[in-house]
Amino acid sequence: MRYMLLIYADEAAMASVPIERTYEISAAYNAYTEALKTSGVWLAGDRLKPTQVTTQVRMSNGKTNVLDGPYADTKEQLAGFYMIEAADLDTAIEWAARCPAASVGTVELRPIWEMAEYAKAK
Amino acid sequence: MDDRSEIARAAAETAARRSYGKLVAWLAARTRDVAGAEDALADAFAAALERWPRTGVPAQPEAWLLAVARRRDVDAVRRRLTSEAARDHLTLIAEEVEAGMNGDELPDERLRLMFACAHPAIDAGVRAPLILQTILGFDAAAIASAFLVSPATMGQRLVRAKSRIREAGIPFSVPEQTQLGERLGAVLEAIYATFAEGWTDPTGTETRRRNLATEGIWLGRLVASLMPDEPEALGLLALMLFAEARRAARRSPQGDFVPLAEQDTALWDDDLIDEAETLLGQAAEKGIIGRYQLEAAVQSAHTARRRGGRTDWAAIRQLYDALMTVAGSPVVAINRAVAIAEVEGTPAGLAALYVLGDDKRLQDYQPYWAARAGLLARLGTTGKAAEAYDRAIGLERDEAVRRFLQAERAKLTRN
Numbered sequence: 001m002r003y004m005l006l007i008y009a010d011e012a013a014m015a016s017v018p019i020e021r022t023y024e025i026s027a028a029y030n031a032y033t034e035a036l037k038t039s040g041v042w043l044a045g046d047r048l049k050p051t052q053v054t055t056q057v058r059m060s061n062g063k064t065n066v067l068d069g070p071y072a073d074t075k076e077q078l079a080g081f082y083m084i085e086a087a088d089l090d091t092a093i094e095w096a097a098r099c100p101a102a103s104v105g106t107v108e109l110r111p112i113w114e115m116a117e118y119a120k121a122k
Numbered sequence: 123m124d125d126r127s128e129i130a131r132a133a134a135e136t137a138a139r140r141s142y143g144k145l146v147a148w149l150a151a152r153t154r155d156v157a158g159a160e161d162a163l164a165d166a167f168a169a170a171l172e173r174w175p176r177t178g179v180p181a182q183p184e185a186w187l188l189a190v191a192r193r194r195d196v197d198a199v200r201r202r203l204t205s206e207a208a209r210d211h212l213t214l215i216a217e218e219v220e221a222g223m224n225g226d227e228l229p230d231e232r233l234r235l236m237f238a239c240a241h242p243a244i245d246a247g248v249r250a251p252l253i254l255q256t257i258l259g260f261d262a263a264a265i266a267s268a269f270l271v272s273p274a275t276m277g278q279r280l281v282r283a284k285s286r287i288r289e290a291g292i293p294f295s296v297p298e299q300t301q302l303g304e305r306l307g308a309v310l311e312a313i314y315a316t317f318a319e320g321w322t323d324p325t326g327t328e329t330r331r332r333n334l335a336t337e338g339i340w341l342g343r344l345v346a347s348l349m350p351d352e353p354e355a356l357g358l359l360a361l362m363l364f365a366e367a368r369r370a371a372r373r374s375p376q377g378d379f380v381p382l383a384e385q386d387t388a389l390w391d392d393d394l395i396d397e398a399e400t401l402l403g404q405a406a407e408k409g410i411i412g413r414y415q416l417e418a419a420v421q422s423a424h425t426a427r428r429r430g431g432r433t434d435w436a437a438i439r440q441l442y443d444a445l446m447t448v449a450g451s452p453v454v455a456i457n458r459a460v461a462i463a464e465v466e467g468t469p470a471g472l473a474a475l476y477v478l479g480d481d482k483r484l485q486d487y488q489p490y491w492a493a494r495a496g497l498l499a500r501l502g503t504t505g506k507a508a509e510a511y512d513r514a515i516g517l518e519r520d521e522a523v524r525r526f527l528q529a530e531r532a533k534l535t536r537n
Contacts, residue, residue, distance in 0.1 A: 027515070028515060034516055089271075
């Protein structure tokens, strides 16, 4: 099954981390990504730029509404993602727990709604 | 909340769990309906968890729980209970309890309940969770977090296991001598799994996890006291106490990981170590060796350092040789390779480790890569060591250990 690992972290806290610690953190992410790849679990993954460069786009009454900033003002913001292939939820949880973000933020685990499942439902 | 009220709260909660477990075991042993027993006592247990920390533990905690269970709106409980067998519990509470509990201690049926939970017909992965829930009253969400499973999944597994106990007619009894060895092994394994899950939180910052180590030891004490002639029950308790004794030394005041060889022995708990040594001695007198006694003996050899001695790696290596015969596993093989490296030199240790490399299960197993990285670093094969460190770092869950491994990796390029 395919799972999304959505990484939520406190942006403000991350911004005030000393520079040496940020090297350590990105090294940990590199190692984690490599481990995912060597184990044949990795499908995709990237880091997202901070919410201050977010743009919201919405259509209402035939007009496009473009806004700056994130959709919701929360303590933790979406900071990146991985998509992995895991046999079951237990395996996916195991990988989510290894993600460096799990120690400081939150990793949300969501199964992908596969096209094949739509077909079954109809 | 200050420390003292926190301690009082923990003590009251522990007492509530003990009494609850005794009652669940006592009721379930009569009807074989674990879920029904839990249902009948759920409200009373919740009330105890809420009230005892404030009022103190009542003189007769089990009687208190039963009285509350009865006083609660019986009809409401009845409506909640779907099975007929569950309703039987209320009848049992009403009739038998008053007859049997006039000042006397409730008979302790928890050992029988544990044997039912760890029965071969119950899936091995759910045995420890089942014991935690029935004997100690932990909810599915707390157990799920400890065992890295989703709460919904854990809930389903527990429900399924309980209905299996009832439907399949799993007995609530301590097995006959001929079967005892294997069956006791399953009970001890579940207890050790409980302890091990708690052990992964060394600083004790996660209360749930730290509790699991304490609960594992408590369950170990219970079994050892109820079966004092079983050397493996004593061996397991010794093993857990040896490990627990080092808890305070596993992290620096800054929260950094401290490897065993560098731990300050002054921070080890001498009382726990002495108790463990005594237990190991008692177990040895029975003259039947087993997995837990061997593992405890390894721990004993590691603690020799506290009295100014040196770690006896030759003895540790022999113990791991024996463990490979009695209970061989990749984990034992990795530890054996590390011991070989100490006794015969790093290349011999690495050779023993490389033999295991074909095992698919080890590809995602952090301790394998950490051991491999450490030995390669000692040989000065920097490139390969760095690769192995990266793998170990990528597979690690614990932030402090991850930082330690990163620091070790950084030393490679500096030297």
